[in-house]
Amino acid sequence: xxxxxxxxxxxxxxxxxxxxxxxxxxxxxxxxxxxxxxxxxxxxxxxxxxxxxxxxxxxxxxxxxxxxxxxxxxxxxxxxxxxxxxxxxxxxxxxxxxxxxxxxxxxxxxxxxxxxxxxxxxxxxxxxxxxxxxxxxxxxxxxxxxxxxxxxxxxxxxxxxxxxxxxxxxxxxxxxxxxxxxxxxxxxxxxxxxxxxxxxxxxxxxxxxxxxxxxxxxxxxxxxxxxxxxxxxxxxxxxxxxxxxxxxxxxxxxxxxxxxxxxxxxxxxxxxxxxxxxxxxxxxxxxxxxxxxxxxxxxxxxxxxxxxxxxxxxxxxxxxxxxxxxxxxxxxxxxxxxxxxxxxxxxxxxxxxxxxxxxxxxxxxxxxxxxxxxxxxxxxxxxxxxxxxxxxxxxxxxxxxxxxxxxxxxxxxxxxxxxxxxxxxxxxxxxxxxxxxxxxxxxxxxxxxxxxxxxxxxxxxxxxxxxxxxx
Amino acid sequence: xxxxxxxxxxxxxxxxxxxxxxxxxxxxxxxxxxxxxxxxxxxxxxxxxxxxxxxxxxxxxxxxxxxxxxxxxxxxxxxxxxxxxxxxxxxxxxxxxxxxxxxxxxxxxxxxxxxxxxxxxxxxxxxxxxxxxxxxxxxxxxxxxxxxxxxxxxxxxxxxxxxxxxxxxxxxxxxxxxxxxxxxxxxxxxxxxx
Numbered sequence: 001x002x003x004x005x006x007x008x009x010x011x012x013x014x015x016x017x018x019x020x021x022x023x024x025x026x027x028x029x030x031x032x033x034x035x036x037x038x039x040x041x042x043x044x045x046x047x048x049x050x051x052x053x054x055x056x057x058x059x060x061x062x063x064x065x066x067x068x069x070x071x072x073x074x075x076x077x078x079x080x081x082x083x084x085x086x087x088x089x090x091x092x093x094x095x096x097x098x099x100x101x102x103x104x105x106x107x108x109x110x111x112x113x114x115x116x117x118x119x120x121x122x123x124x125x126x127x128x129x130x131x132x133x134x135x136x137x138x139x140x141x142x143x144x145x146x147x148x149x150x151x152x153x154x155x156x157x158x159x160x161x162x163x164x165x166x167x168x169x170x171x172x173x174x175x176x177x178x179x180x181x182x183x184x185x186x187x188x189x190x191x192x193x194x195x196x197x198x199x200x201x202x203x204x205x206x207x208x209x210x211x212x213x214x215x216x217x218x219x220x221x222x223x224x225x226x227x228x229x230x231x232x233x234x235x236x237x238x239x240x241x242x243x244x245x246x247x248x249x250x251x252x253x254x255x256x257x258x259x260x261x262x263x264x265x266x267x268x269x270x271x272x273x274x275x276x277x278x279x280x281x282x283x284x285x286x287x288x289x290x291x292x293x294x295x296x297x298x299x300x301x302x303x304x305x306x307x308x309x310x311x312x313x314x315x316x317x318x319x320x321x322x323x324x325x326x327x328x329x330x331x332x333x334x335x336x337x338x339x340x341x342x343x344x345x346x347x348x349x350x351x352x353x354x355x356x357x358x359x360x361x362x363x364x365x366x367x368x369x370x371x372x373x374x375x376x377x378x379x380x381x382x383x384x385x386x387x388x389x390x391x392x393x394x395x396x397x398x399x400x401x402x403x404x405x406x407x408x409x410x411x412x413x414x415x416x417x418x419x420x421x422x423x424x425x426x427x428x429x430x431x432x433x434x435x436x437x438x439x440x441x442x443x444x445x446x447x448x449x450x451x452x453x454x455x456x457x458x459x460x461x462x463x464x465x466x467x468x469x470x471x
Numbered sequence: 472x473x474x475x476x477x478x479x480x481x482x483x484x485x486x487x488x489x490x491x492x493x494x495x496x497x498x499x500x501x502x503x504x505x506x507x508x509x510x511x512x513x514x515x516x517x518x519x520x521x522x523x524x525x526x527x528x529x530x531x532x533x534x535x536x537x538x539x540x541x542x543x544x545x546x547x548x549x550x551x552x553x554x555x556x557x558x559x560x561x562x563x564x565x566x567x568x569x570x571x572x573x574x575x576x577x578x579x580x581x582x583x584x585x586x587x588x589x590x591x592x593x594x595x596x597x598x599x600x601x602x603x604x605x606x607x608x609x610x611x612x613x614x615x616x617x618x619x620x621x622x623x624x625x626x627x628x629x630x631x632x633x634x635x636x637x638x639x640x641x642x643x644x645x646x647x648x649x650x651x652x653x654x655x656x657x658x659x660x661x662x663x664x665x
Contacts, residue, residue, distance in 0.1 A: 416501060423521070
């Protein structure tokens with residue numbers, strides 16, 4: 001029987017294989033950031049261990065860095081300590097660090113691909129659940145806890161039970177690909193399979209709806225695999241993948257030889273079997289907006305806020321969860337989504353802060369002003385994205401419309417830095433999680449695409465962006 | 472890590488599905504650089520109001536559960552962020568066992584690195600356990616839960632069971648495979664980053 005792409009990558013990284021028990025898998029790339037690593041380095045020190053492969057390890061600071069002027073000192077003392085700790089750890093253990101002043105600094109999942117560190121067919125781990133982003137390049141990439149960060153630093157390997165392969169086919173063509181985006185595709189998928197639908201699996205996304213997407217859009221899809229419960233999500237690499245990674249700063253010297261091998265080998269065999277399959281047809285999908293407190297609680301922008309009975313389909317626990325979510329979100333069932341007024345807009349995060357995201361959002365904003373009742377900000381995913389955007393004048397478009405134009409980082413996706421929502425503030429956000437308090441205690445998050453967020457900033461409420469001219 | 476011992480306490484029922492790690496330990500507490508001391512921040516936004524007074528009605532604020540080491544909760548517990556701080560907070564607070572119909576993958580794996588036993592049981596049984604008023608004994612060695620009236624067997628992977636029972640350090644075990652790791656590196660086609 002043939003193998004799936006995931007199984008091929010798995011098999012080619014087995015160091016110790018065990019039946020019905022975790023196997024030992026080799027790690028090709030280990031990405032490190034300031035929040036989930038200090039305790040791991042401490043563990044190494046306590047046991048007198050070194051980092052086995054500093055040449056396969058890259059660090060940056062993204063989670064709690066301020067997005068304001070980088071020449072100023074960091075005011076939050078605990079953040080400053082965490083950042084200094086990473087600097088010291090990288091120095092002590094010989095790890096390459098893109099620090100706060102580096103032109104390569106940025107969200108770890110944005111800089112990996114941008115620098116050519118992410119490679120097809122490789123295994124990539126990071127102490128961050130959105131490591132699944134790198135799967136867009138046909139890598140097996142997944143998030144790990146801090147104990148495993150320590151384990152990988154010490155041994156360059158990880159014990160893992162083999163996940164099941166889950167095929168998600170995305171079929172058809174979108175009528176308006178500028179209005180209905182990769183974000184809307186992945187939110188639709190999660191709405192359908194649920195936030196635990198992918199538990200224990202690695203998703204392979206395939207079909208015309210996926211191959212049509214650019215690399216940056218595929219990253220948006222794979223990024224949110226974890227929101228569907230899957231540890232990882234991947235897309236078979238194609239010419240778009242190989243072109244994207246060519247001539248990056250850290251693209252390997254023997255790249256063409258590698259590409260030849262990848263082209264031959266990195267695809268699912270015709271007769272391979274998946275444990276699970278789901279198909280989404282995208283011809284008629286609408287822009288999506290989340291209404292609740294997990295990413296599965298999402299509806300079309302043309303829908304109204306659901307009644308918990310309708311959402312839960314007879315499941316008492318789900319009904320309770322929906323009631324609790326509606327109460328937290330301060331929403332009344334039956335209200336049209338387009339009547340929901342917002343206070344804040346956040347365009348950023350590892351889901352939607354790459355150059356294409358900013359370009360698409362800028363089309364909506366050009367020549368317009370942010371609603372007087374709304375405070376809006378753009379946080380580019382990396383300093384390189386910021387620079388590229390400025391080279392084509394996007395910063396001007398956003399600033400002229402009264403958006404704040406910030407330095408790179410995770411920012412208000414998780415509000416570890418000063419960028420947070422105040423209690424009761426309602427935000428249209430291009431990030432990935434609408435959990436209670438995620439963007440600030442008492443903050444109310446609605447997940448949307450960059451164009452939906454931009455349009456909401458202008459109008460002060462959600463709008464169906466299919467009605468705008470985005471071409 | 473200390474070996475996992477038999478425990479016997481009442482259960483703390485947390486009647487919610489999809490409890491995410493942002494709720495277990497909110498982001499403002501992720502800035503510490505050590506592993507200890509997270510227990511006081513466990514479920515912070517559910518436990519305390521804006522003035523940091525205890526909220527009435529949240530189960531952890533009920534004195535009766537003060538010495539409970541067993542949390543019983545809904546499906547997909549621990550979803551979201553990979554932050555191991557969530558597990559450190561649960562452990563530091565005093566929980567050693569979490570019972571739910573299902574867990575998120577990364578959280579589940581993090582539990583075993585920190586001496587917490589996550590037990591997956593049928594949702595019907597979990598619902599019954601939430602109502603259980605008496606003490607429950609958790610016997611990992613024999614894979615059985617004992618209430619006053621019932622014995623409930625549970626499944627667990629042998630390797631993970633051994634790690635908990637013996638309090639094993641993963642890394643020292645792995646480093647015994649040094650030769651195989653080195654051999655793998657010799658034939659690997661993925662080059663160094665730098």
